[in-house]
Amino acid sequence: MSSLKEGWARPARRSFIVTLLVLDTVVIALAVNAFVTRSQTAFGLGLGAIASTGFLTYLVLAKPARTSRRLWWITATDAVASVVALITWPLVFPIVVIAAGLHFLYTYWYSRLDRSGPIALQVDRPLPDFVVTSVNGQQTTSSQLRQQPRIILFYRGNWCPLCMAQISEIAADYQALERRGYRVTLISPQPSENTEELAERFDVSFDFYTDIEGKAADTLGIKHVGGAPAGIAHGYDGDTVLPTVVITDNTGTVRWLDLTDNYRIRPEPSTFLEVIDSLHQSKSVPTGNV
Secondary structure (H helix, E strand, C coil): CHHHHHHHHHHHHHHHHHHHHHHHHHHHHHHHHHHHCCCCHHHHHHHHHHHHHHHHHHHHHCCCCCCCCCCHHHHHHHHHHHHHHHHHCHHHHHHHHHHHHHHHHHHHHHCECCCCCCCCCCCCCECCCCEEEECCCCEEEHHHHCCCCEEEEECCCCCCHHHHHHHHHHHHCHHHHHHCCCEEEEEECCCHHHHHHHHHHCCCCCEEEECHHHHHHHHHCCEECCCCCCCCCCCCCCCEECCEEEEECCCCEEEEEECCCECCCCCCHHHHHHHHHHHCCCCCCCCCCC
16 A cells, blocks of 8 residues: 555656646736736736745745745635636636646645654664765764764755755854754755755855665655655655754764654754753753654
8 A cells, every 4th residue: 555655646746846837837828918918817817826936936036944834825816816717717717726726735735744654763762773975975874973962954955945944044053053062964865966065055064964865764764755856856866855853962862853744844943952952951852843
């Protein structure tokens, strides 16, 4: 059953964003045509598609690290667009409704992450055994990562604007983290040249690793099947990692986890400092979004 599910989910997820963008482009083209012909349907037709493409453009240009869980304003504009199309241009009503359906799926299906499988990461347990590769091509085991306190961020790749924004936030706070003795470690199943480019982009003392073929993600139970969108995530085999944050102490024990169930929902950078400070005060630490 799981193989059947994965077989369906992988191509559906990989092609979803491209399909969404193509259909939005068609609806916007119809809206432009209506505007050129001075049709009253132009505003209503374009509203839903513009809301969706505007949001995706916002992710790329504004670089937010997180968004609201329910993008209600996209749903609202889709509803207006559908009503306008039904009343004034019934022939294009099905296209507008399909686009609205894809926007709904983006918010309530595509953005959600399946965390139902077994996961090796557990609070108050040692960091599990896995192997990653440094930007220098050297293999590093998790036993080496256990030798000092760390914030370990498993991120999807350079193509993900939310991941890049989250890393930028952490980079802005890296001195505060270093003063507390914590090392930031970034791990992604992306091609090594992408990781090298990211290491050059951020002038901070982070550890950058590549998870070759997603083997570490598989071991830990945080692999995201079909999570790398086709046409956008170039150089990926289609799978990536579920965004995950792990904080370990000086014994290599996992003390805090963030296992977000929505890739648009990320912990605030101040949360990491609060967790780390609490480790020095009490052995009882909140376990994050698990």
